[in-house]
Amino acid sequence: MYALLETKGEDSVLYTKDGTVDYLSSPANKLKTGSWKACIFIIASASLERLAYFGMSSNLLLYFTGDLDQHSATASTNLSNWAGACYITPLVGAFLADGYIGKYWTIASSSVSYAIGMGLLTLSASTCWLMPTIFSTNFYDAIDVKTAMCFTSLYLVALTSGGIKACISAYGADQFDDDDKTEKKSKSSFFNWYYQLMNIGTLLARSLIVWVQDYVGWIWGFGIPALAMAMGVVSFFSGTWFYRNHKPAGSPLTRLFQVVVASVRKKRINVPADASLLYETDGAKSNIVRRRKLNHTRNFSFLDKAAEETPPDHTNGSVNPWRLCTVTQIEELKSVLRLLPIWVTGIIFSSVRAQMDNLFVLQGSFMDTQVGKTSFNIPPASLGTFGTLSVIFWVPVYDQIIVPLVRKVTGHPNGLTQLQRIGTGHFISIFSMLCASILEVARLDIVKRHNYYELKHVPVSIFWQVPQFLIIGCAEVFTLVGQMEFFYEQVPDSMKSLGSALRLMTIALGNYTSSLLVSFVIKITTEDGGPGWILDNLNYGQLQNFFWLLGVLSLVNFVIFVVVAKWHTGPL
Template sequence: MGEEDDIYTKDGTVDYHSNPANKKETGTWRACPYILGNECCERLAYYGMSSNLLLYFKNQLNQHSTSASKNLSNWSGTCYITPLIGAFLADSYLGRYWTIASFSIIYVTGMTLLTLSATIPGLRPTCVEKDVCHATTTQSAICFLALYLIALGTGGIKPCVLSYGADQFDDADEVEKKHKSSFFNWFYLSINIGALVATSVLVWIQMNVGWGWGFGIPAVAMAIAVASFFSGTRLYRNQKPGGSPLTRICQVLVASLRKYRVEVPADKSLLYETADAESAIKGSRKLDHTKDFSFLDKAAVEIPSDHIKGSPDPWRLCTVTQVEELKAILQDPSSIARHF
């Protein structure tokens, strides 16, 4: 029985059939090339399209420098806001695999539309000479529709890909845990390779060959990224959606305030925790109690009114693991980005 248990991961990951992940058939370096290829091509597409976007606004859409800068800033800001949406959907409903997959399709749609807007007569701005062009309202609208589809698409990819790569390694396995560190190195290398090619080769193509090719190549790269990601489906380990961290944090805060008069027992083993071996938070192991931010421990103090309707009310009683999750964020504010 022990040998059979060693076949499967111990971190709660499952395969694409939602069965416990087999360590010999899924995850580790057999799955990572598809994820790394996805990230390299996606970054090449993003930087290849965005690096020269200001000049495109000015020269092709005939926008004043002030308007072009404002539009670029608005679009760039959107690219950094949409990951909050993607992270929430991945944690709460879709899981990382389906979030990356669905938003990648949106991304490719946006890249394709952007390429068409710079290539097809009627969608392409009319130019009287090189870099002296005039775009109609419709042409500009199509261009910005494409760009904001891309911004939405990157919102589902950016917060999930790194974590999804980490999911392929079981922390309970010491060998796999060591390999995870190497994965992070290869991940950032793939980002830099994509960015390097984009900001050198693709920028030159846009300035010397044409915007159609300059946007078309990133579009093809993104299509390759999607194909790379889907081709590794059978090899991936997936964490089940564990619910929104934001909701869990609010529950701890509300439960703590409701019990501000309740005394925390000296014996911390009396604090509420699930009896199961696994945490109540899917995809997370149980966390041990810590002494920091002791006021929050009140959320895990069990009183009779917590069970009025049978099962505990999560807005009145939280597990130790849930409380410790919030403590970890308060101790390391930079971890907020990893949670959301």
């Protein structure tokens, strides 16, 4: 008996308590799996994916306007729509990962398909000489075919990248056991350093690869990111033996809909004051595979009707899940509903951040790109490296300096709460739009005074854009990393990928909002025969007004965030 108890005690130390398993579906051994030794492969894969993504996307606006012969507004809209698609497909990835095949196989299959899409994009860029002879003798027909191939490849990437984006950060966090105090403490630092190292990939993309695209060619410019993605696939598979995996628990969306249907069916039923009378399964585990029960909370009490038992709830001796739901199931839906107000406020922030690869690049293309007195010209898209450098600078500063200092004031173990961190980033982002607006006013003033309207590169150094990029980078460290941790922590174990997908969806909607704003602004500003704000030749436009508009929207959004953050209570 003593030996048996001793063995059980050893097992409690050797194996995780959160239900994770290894690649053989055996209980995960703490010494052999998880923690930082597994995260090395995950972070390396994520960094290479970021290098591939931003190596492809950072300069796409100029690729659309140059090689694909699109107008500035059209190119901006197409870029925003594609970028939006890249961040809305994570919902599909989350659905598959949480419900059916798990995070590992979702990331693995998506990575392989992603690499194929990148290869096809490289192929589409390399066919510019062949198309007039193979498909047509007409140059414009060749451009149409090239455009079709390009967007087919891009949307294949958008579709397949959803599985990676939805799962990769959550999968990394899964490598730390919340029931182990040491590992739980490491999880907060994981989000900081995960974001930090991802930005090293972004830095290489926005500097080296953008330069290759502008001065060597698009075949190499797209080929290098494709190679990076292939290396990311190898990196991810190499860590298979070290990963901890949560088994899929069935579709979370189905469970959420069951709660809605059951509560509506019982809308006339009164909920008992004693929550212990509501329906829940017996034992420590919930009816969701390998998941812990959730405690009852008092908000959204209408949904509690779904857990009030009535005779019709039982069919042939079993529970009808569309009539009777457990408290845990109801709390899953409540956790998502509590997130929605915070989630909505992330959309405007994402619209502002989207300008780094969109209208900031267009603005920079009408400035002096020469570096000092040298003959070297910096590609406009490369200014995004300053945003990335800002992130790389602020992550360790936040983790090692700001957190310990603020902790002494607030007493919170992480210095700022997750919501305080997110709100700080919202506030900082306002100043990026102010900087961009002021710079454009100054640039247009020089154009007007010197009659530079037909001059492509106005003699205003592109390095005046640096402050707006630095500010956005700083805001990212607060808001995006804060959102990453917040959306992971605030959803139940069975919905971690869905939480990540919801966070990423704000980026998608931010891009779509940017696209809609551009279309709306063009419609309004050209209605009475006016030239409009965003023209192919920005020297005749009023781009600063669009930046002012985003600045005002950011200020209003920050005020709304403060209100909803005070309302948000999280799990009680």
